[in-house]
Amino acid sequence: MYNKKIRGPLVEGNKTLGQITKDVILPMDVRPGMWWFIAFGVSLLAALFGGYAIYMTVYKGIGTWGVNNSVGWGWEIVNFVWWIGIGHAGTAFSIFLLILRQKWRTSINRAAEAMTVFAVLSAALFPALHMGRVWLAFYIFPYPNTRGPLWVNFNSPLFWDFTAITAYLLISASFWYLGMLPDLATVRDRTTSKIRKALYGFFSLGWTGSSRHWIRYESLSFILGGIAAVLVVSVHSIVSTDFAVGVEPGWHTTIFPPFFVVGAIFSGFAMVMTLMVLIRKVYKLTNYITDNHMDAIARILIFISLIMGLAYLTEIFIAWYSGNEFEMFTFFRNRITGDYEFQFWGMIICNAFIPQLFWFRKVRRNWIWLLVVSLSINVGMWLERYNIVVTSLSKDFLPSNWVSYSPTIIDIGVFVGTIGLFACGVLLFMRYIPMMAISELKSVANIGSKKED
């Protein structure tokens, strides 16, 4: 059981239940500061740049990207895997911490789930755009048709991938939205604006807060949570099979599914930390997202960072131990040394070394440090995906096919665009949706302070 004396209160400042509602809803009631409009403008510009890049890609062709005859997947797949990884955080937070009875998740899970939805949406753009003929993307749906019927190739990891991501997006979006119902109803009940009343009233699906509602709400949460828990593990395992099923050196490894899942949770938690540091700073929510919360995330990150380091070492060891010359070349002469050593060492330093700073209590409790380390983890995880996707393809079996890869402005544009899209989504979320699960916060507000706890 949670011991407040040891781990501190989950909600600081002796808040009453009414105050909690007021504090959480405040950002929605007041006009946001200038910073919000500037941030939203910049994000929108980035998203528009992405829109232009996507237009060029679809109008002219994949030729506008940096990919070529040997490196068939480039930045777009790197970004896809990166975003999907980030998209793991919300569900991992909600489900795993729920299973592990970590009550401190309550103030963070709503934002983390929102992040998941926007990240998975950003991620889902890439595989679609990556198709040479995106207007025929529906070929990948296994639907009965008049062409034979001609089915999809059930052996292809890309098909599994499509299925897994669609399922994950649906489940995490429903989990997030249905979890919001009581809070949307709270907003509906408090607002004086007619438009808001109508909108939030519609989206709260007639929530009255009756016991019957609560029972159904709880059981639905458990069912969706149970499905989502499996999906957290399956999505990135399946994404990893895009590579692990391939024959390319550096791809064809059995370590990939767990390695990818852990990596995904790593980048997801780091992104949660980045956002939480910013949210508690700009909205002054330090009473709810306390230093102890940040401390807990930091501790998890150290642990995962050690797993990541171990995974990198295992990969390198197995490459050597297998005696396979292609694997050896990829790891030792195209990653550790060679054209892509910057990306490799960047990954090692960002993912395995810098998070070790969290061993120090002072680092865990300093928001600038938290921001720096969490951002560096996200950079490191991006580099990891770059290492996997690009280095393996650029120099594989036949040296006559060896080429180098560099992105074009359109590649960069699509990436910047998805960052813009993600940021727009998060900013709108901050403005129009209660950032924390009010009802859940209330349930833990006094936890650990009464005797029966």
Add this chain to the structure above:
Amino acid sequence: MLYHDYLKANWEKVYFQFSKSSDFMNFWNQSLGNGVFNYTIPVGSPLKFHGEELSGAMKSVPVANENGYEVIISESVALGTGMHANNPWLMELPDPVSRQCWENVAAISPGDAQKLGIESGTLVKIAEGLILPAFIQPGQADGTISVALGYGHTGSGPVCNNIGVNLYPFAKLADGNRSYGFVTDKLENTHKNSQLALTQVHYLMEGRPIVRETGLSEYLNNPAAGNEQHSEFESTHKSLYPEIKYDGFHWGMAIDLNACIGCNSCVIACQAENNIPVVGKQEVINRRIMHWIKIDRYYSDSPDDPKVYFQPLACQHCDNAPCENVCPVSATNHSSEGLNQMAYNRCVGTKYCINNCPYKVRRFNWYRYTNNKEFDFNTASDLGKMVLNPDVTVRERGVVEKCSFCVQRIQEKKLQAKLENRTLKDNEIKTACMQACPAGAIVFGNLNDKNSMVSKLFDDPRRYHLLEELHTLPSTGYLTKVRNDEKLNT
């Protein structure tokens, strides 16, 4: 009329003497009517070898002093003298050795390059008005520079205009002879760079058994010399899946690395047969050349005196094809005759197959190459499109394509045999590359017929498969290169 008179006079002077006719006009009209005049040169021709004059000729070849450079002007392998420079196929055909296309370059030796700090692509000034990108050519003698003719046109057509430098002004007339070479005392590094359109950027095999090679004496002792690994892989051949059986035909191809001279005829033949688009210099630089068959060139030994290897590489039509397994829409699949085939209409262009092909022989339509003014080579105009083969689909933007073993030719001959109520004969079906190969290095046929030429070549102990260790089970086999080193060494 002037040229007509000149031609007539020449015929009267040169060929009329061999004619049986006594009247020249009669002979002229008859020859014109026939379109050809056959004649035999009488035996005992007065032509004979004059050794002493050879040294005279050698004397007129300019020789550079110690710090100077000899510039050798040679015909380009692709464009020849430049007569066909406006042909986009030839413009994009890489030189067999340098593997570079779309312009002429100054090939310099690795030693000279190091001395002057020149890299491939650095613009060098060789003479007044002659600035070319340098290309470091292993095997080029120090103190020499080779440049190809046939470039630098200004009014010959949209493809070749203003591409490369015209070398004819530098091939001066001396004593009534044209001298394809000159001496220069400078090779100036301008410290400016340009990008070369290279179709291969790595030269070494990195110790991998890609082109297997043996010496003549070893081969005579043991015909499997240099190919020891093949039997090793063959003996460990195992699969969890039931082996695929081909009841009718099983198409296969044997490529004799000993016969291949690297001329690139197969590349052009394939391009003509299969409507392969030309993509232009920038896209070649972006490593997106579309050729379905290419001739890889590797070097070994020292850069000053390298051994050179050629290896034609097209789709291997693997029986265990890694590309087929990963396509989400089954656009690439296996035929009952062992062909790895592409359904262009089904392809959505995920490029997963490109990545998972260990031979990297799949090509993607990065842009729309037809009816597109940005790729104004031969398929943007109605006239240019006359060159297209009506038997082969022109591919849309966004689909993957690759060697089909000329499936249209296979189908045509099968149909013909069926209509004539007979079985197919060996060698009746010739792929475009096989038909064009002057060295007979490429043989295509039915592997199920034990008497076919390709089956016999597959029984040769020299036969191996590329990347056998991956167990892709290719239908294309290579025959070890046997090098006659003894002769060279003595």
